[in-house]
Amino acid sequence: MARVLVIGAGGVGRVTAIKCAQREDVFDEVMVASRTLVRCEEIAKDAPRPISVAQVDADYPENVVALIRDFRPDVLINVALPYQNLAVMRACLEEGVDYIDTAAYEAKDATGFTYKTQISEFSESYEKAGLSAVLGCGFDPGVTNVWVAYAARHLLDEIVELDIVDVNAGDNGLPFSTNFNPEVNIREVTLPARYWENGSFKEEPAFSTRWDFECPDNLGVYPVYRMYHEELEPITWHFPSIKRATFWMKFSDVYIDTLRALERCNMTSIEPVDVGGVAISPLDFLKKVLPDPGELGPKTVGKTCIGNIMTGFKDGKKKRYFIYNICDHQDAYKETGAQAVSYTAGVPPVLAAELIVKGKWKQPGVFTPEQLDPDPFMDAIGDYGLPWKLVELDS
Numbered sequence: 001m002a003r004v005l006v007i008g009a010g011g012v013g014r015v016t017a018i019k020c021a022q023r024e025d026v027f028d029e030v031m032v033a034s035r036t037l038v039r040c041e042e043i044a045k046d047a048p049r050p051i052s053v054a055q056v057d058a059d060y061p062e063n064v065v066a067l068i069r070d071f072r073p074d075v076l077i078n079v080a081l082p083y084q085n086l087a088v089m090r091a092c093l094e095e096g097v098d099y100i101d102t103a104a105y106e107a108k109d110a111t112g113f114t115y116k117t118q119i120s121e122f123s124e125s126y127e128k129a130g131l132s133a134v135l136g137c138g139f140d141p142g143v144t145n146v147w148v149a150y151a152a153r154h155l156l157d158e159i160v161e162l163d164i165v166d167v168n169a170g171d172n173g174l175p176f177s178t179n180f181n182p183e184v185n186i187r188e189v190t191l192p193a194r195y196w197e198n199g200s201f202k203e204e205p206a207f208s209t210r211w212d213f214e215c216p217d218n219l220g221v222y223p224v225y226r227m228y229h230e231e232l233e234p235i236t237w238h239f240p241s242i243k244r245a246t247f248w249m250k251f252s253d254v255y256i257d258t259l260r261a262l263e264r265c266n267m268t269s270i271e272p273v274d275v276g277g278v279a280i281s282p283l284d285f286l287k288k289v290l291p292d293p294g295e296l297g298p299k300t301v302g303k304t305c306i307g308n309i310m311t312g313f314k315d316g317k318k319k320r321y322f323i324y325n326i327c328d329h330q331d332a333y334k335e336t337g338a339q340a341v342s343y344t345a346g347v348p349p350v351l352a353a354e355l356i357v358k359g360k361w362k363q364p365g366v367f368t369p370e371q372l373d374p375d376p377f378m379d380a381i382g383d384y385g386l387p388w389k390l391v392e393l394d395s
Contacts, residue, residue: 003030003075007078007088013034065095093129098356118135119135143306148162155312156314170329177291182286191206192228194232196245219326270283300339307324325386348384351380
């Protein structure tokens with residue numbers, strides 16, 4: 001039995017806290033903490049058993065340290081903003097707590113994200129302290145990384161091509177909204193599209209390359225666009241046989257047209273401007289007026305489809321596999337009060353926390369999911385609510 005502290009009370013934090021509360025056999029005490037206490041209290045009302053709540057500003061390590069000293073968790077799941085990763089990791093190191101997050105660190109005042117910052121700053125100190133840190137353990141990144149490790153162990157002697165496809169085929173009836181935190185989402189999708197090819201990353205403007213992707217299980221055909229996503233970074237480090245790796249995400253024409261209009265108006269800029277004596281970036285303002293993804297659960301219908309298409313060789317023969325999950329927005333909402341995008345991101349770190357607590361992923365140092373044993377994760381993730389399917393495709 002263990003204590004788990006969840007930092008972050010958006011849609012993903014809601015799912016993570018409620019799923020932790022469901023696992024009474026693993027976590028005897030659960031706390032959810034956020035800068036906004038009322039959000040934590042709302043989550044606690046919907047939890048299947050009593051959980052604790054707290055207010056914390058995770059921008060500052062000393063605040064997280066004080067909270068850790070008060071609650072004394074065995075493992076901390078950080079689903080707050082990626083800008084706060086370093087502060088929370090420092091607090092966990094100081095207090096001897098294992099750490100999990102779901103997104104790579106990025107600086108608030110700069111665009112771009114990388115695992116290198118967290119790895120270089122904390123690998124040695126976490127290893128010396130005997131602490132485990134698992135970075136980027138949501139769905140993508142996270143489950144998609146584990147799928148690559150699973151394929152490398154069980155399906156293919158070497159992987160040479162990887163396509164990760166993320167389709168949100170849901171509909172919330174709104175003209176423009178983002179799948180998760182608007183600020184983080186818009187910063188991510190407006191970056192140049194990077195993809196791995198023959199030993200290095202190539203780059204092109206965002207939304208340059210489109211693929212009309214046919215989802216399995218009669219879900220339909222949707223336009224997906226090449227974009228840069230963070231799991232490509234560590235996957236290409238740890239699987240050097242991969243010659244080509246691309247991440248694809250579904251965007252509607254309306255979404256792209258609206259986003260380009262916002263870019264032309266400079267509304268996606270992170271550079272602060274003076275507004276009546278207050279410095280605020282246009283993107284900060286835009287985040288405030290766009291719909292809150294954490295509140296879209298009741299409105300969102302349809303399904304998500306996320307999968308890895310992996311091509312390689314087994315016993316000298318070329319093979320191609322597709323491993324994927326389909327998640328229903330309304331099923332996710334009925335269980336947790338959040339839509340499927342939050343659900344798919346919020347469930348995996350709970351399983352990661354269980355694997356650390358039970359010793360299966362307890363390994364001193366800082367790791368991304370593809371470095372860890374995929375089998376216990378694959379065995380359990382379906383029972384957690386994210387079943388996967390594997391099909392062999394024509395090679």
